[in-house]
Amino acid sequence: xxxxxxxxxxxxxxxxxxxxxxxxxxxxxxxxxxxxxxxxxxxxxxxxxxxxxxxxxxxxxxxxxxxxxxxxxxxxxxxxxxxxxxxxxxxxxxxxxxxxxxxxxxxxxxxxxxxxxxxxxxxxxxxxxxxxxxxx
Amino acid sequence: xxxxxxxxxxxxxxxxxxxxxxxxxxxxxxxxxxxxxxxxxxxxxxxxxxxxxxxxxxxxxxxxxxxxxxxxxxxxxxxxxxxxxxxxxxxxxxxxxxxxxxxxxxxxxxxxxxxxxxxxxxxxxxxxxxxxxxxxxxxxxxxxxxxxxxxxxxxxxxxxxxxxxxxxxxxxxxxxxxxxxxxxxxxxxxxxxxxxxxxxxxxxxxxxxxxxxxxxxxxxxxxxxxxxxxxxxxxxxx
Numbered sequence: 001x002x003x004x005x006x007x008x009x010x011x012x013x014x015x016x017x018x019x020x021x022x023x024x025x026x027x028x029x030x031x032x033x034x035x036x037x038x039x040x041x042x043x044x045x046x047x048x049x050x051x052x053x054x055x056x057x058x059x060x061x062x063x064x065x066x067x068x069x070x071x072x073x074x075x076x077x078x079x080x081x082x083x084x085x086x087x088x089x090x091x092x093x094x095x096x097x098x099x100x101x102x103x104x105x106x107x108x109x110x111x112x113x114x115x116x117x118x119x120x121x122x123x124x125x126x127x128x129x130x131x132x133x134x135x136x
Numbered sequence: 137x138x139x140x141x142x143x144x145x146x147x148x149x150x151x152x153x154x155x156x157x158x159x160x161x162x163x164x165x166x167x168x169x170x171x172x173x174x175x176x177x178x179x180x181x182x183x184x185x186x187x188x189x190x191x192x193x194x195x196x197x198x199x200x201x202x203x204x205x206x207x208x209x210x211x212x213x214x215x216x217x218x219x220x221x222x223x224x225x226x227x228x229x230x231x232x233x234x235x236x237x238x239x240x241x242x243x244x245x246x247x248x249x250x251x252x253x254x255x256x257x258x259x260x261x262x263x264x265x266x267x268x269x270x271x272x273x274x275x276x277x278x279x280x281x282x283x284x285x286x287x288x289x290x291x292x293x294x295x296x297x298x299x300x301x302x303x304x305x306x307x308x309x310x311x312x313x314x315x316x317x318x319x320x321x322x323x324x325x326x327x328x329x330x331x332x333x334x335x336x337x338x339x340x341x342x343x344x345x346x347x348x349x350x351x352x353x354x355x356x357x358x359x360x361x362x363x364x365x366x367x368x369x370x371x372x373x374x
Contacts, residue, residue, distance in 0.1 A: 046171065047178045064199035067171050068207055075215050083170075090177045093170075 027059055033112065034059050035069060036097065036105040039079060045092040046070065070095055078104055142191050146176055149195050156205030160212045168208055172198060211354075218350040223251045223339075226346040233353045243349040250342030252309045256284055256298050257335025264327055272327055277317035278303065283331065291316045298334075 038044065038052045050066055053059050061069075073079045078101035085091045097105065150169055157165035179194045180186050198204075210232065217229025230247055233240025260283060264271045267285070274282045274295055284297015292314040299308045306312060323330050 045178075046175050062199040063175065063197050064172060064204040065207075067168065067175070068204070068211060071168065071208065072211060072215075088178070089181070090174050091170075092174050092178070093167075 030112075031059055031061065032069065032073070033105070033108045035066075035073070036078065036101060036108070039095055039097045039101070040105060041097075043094045043096040045084075045094050049095070073101070077101075141188070142180070142186055145188070145191050145195065146173070146180075149176070149198075149201055153201035153205050156202050157208060159209045164208075164212060172204075214350055214354045218347050218354065220347070221343060223254075223342065226343065226350070227251070229350045230346055230353075233349070240349075240353060243345075243353070247342050247346040247349070249309060250338050250345065253298050254335045254338035254342060256309065257331040257338060260284060260297070260331040261328055261335070264331075272321035273323035273330060275320045275322050277315045280312060280315070281322075282312075283334065286319055290318065293317075293319060295319070 034053060034057055035049060038049050044052070046066055049070075050063060053061075053066075070079065070081070074081055074095075077098055079095045080098050081093050081095045083091045084094050150173055153172060154165060154169050157168065160168070176194060176198060179197075180191065183190050214229050214232065217225050220226055220229075227244070227248060230240060230244045234244035260271055263285070270285055270288060272283075272286065274280075274284075274286050276282060276293070276295055278301060280295070280299055280301045282295040282297050282299040284295065284299075287294045287296075293316065294311055294314055296311045297309075299306065299312050301308075301312065
């Protein structure tokens with residue numbers, strides 16, 4: 001058992017490029033909000049959503065997983081979809097927020113703003129100390 | 137690379153995906169596979185000169201088709217269970233969580249017990265006309281109240297069904313074991329109404345609780361399953 005714990009710790013140390021578990025948890029928790037935010041007042045298909053996700057945040061998922069998330073959001077009536085043949089040679093499925101989705105996203109964004117502002121206050125002294133150290 | 141071998145690689149991938157989506161409705165499987173196909177085509181068309189390596193890399197980035205299908209099936213079954221009225225579907229939905237955690241296991245037992253009580257009530261209604269002197273709401277020794285079957289004995293009598301005893305406090309589906317003493321039927325012909333109301337209440341509680349548990353646990357499981365969320369630089373590092 002102890003060996004397993006040791007091995008787990010070692011394997012994490014050996015892969016410094018991997019994110020810490022708490023970072024992963026944080027990303028997972030915000031992924032749904034990020035996808036909904038990307039669809040705010042826009043109609044996009046899967047790959048477009050993925051590109052925005054990759055370019056404007058460090059949130060990244062296995063590409064097939066995005067469609068599972070969208071499938072789940074659609075089942076929850078938060079997003080709506082339609083197949084469009086836009087002359088690309090194959091049809092694409094476009095997603096957009098439903099009114100319920102817009103309302104949910106507004107609530108999420110409001111909560112996130114308050115939550116992150118509170119956290120910013122908490123970590124403020126640490127960040128300013130780091131900036132001071134870097135300046136030196 | 138000839139374009140037909142690219143097409144073969146894509147077809148193989150999509151066939152595997154479809155094959156493992158068998159437990160999802162045809163329409164939903166079609167929709168999902170079609171969307172993955174569209175995504176792959178978009179990725180390939182963005183390449184100037186697609187090679188076997190680039191196509192394989194694209195398919196790898198989409199994910200293992202078996203795992204994707206398994207997650208779609210789990211997601212669909214859980215969603216179906218969360219809206220279902222069928223005890224079997226709901227219990228099967230909770231069983232998925234029961235295998236993975238204490239909360240799921242406890243919820244499964246509670247739901248199964250409530251459905252068990254509803255089943256006993258239904259049996260009482262069905263069996264009363266057949267065994268009129270054996271089926272009832274029985275008050276036995278030590279104020280034990282049992283809805284169900286009495287074997288007709290006074291000494292070492294057995295009562296089967298849903299039993300309630302206040303000292304020590306016991307709630308049992310099945311039997312509390314042999315006991316001696318007089319047994320009295322409290323309900324008489326009102327047993328039908330009592331069993332119907334109790335059965336409906338147990339069924340409603342089991343269904344509502346089961347569906348609530350599935351919705352709560354599925355959200356937790358879903359967020360936990362997004363285990364591939366890693367930074368972009370980390371994903372391409374290997």
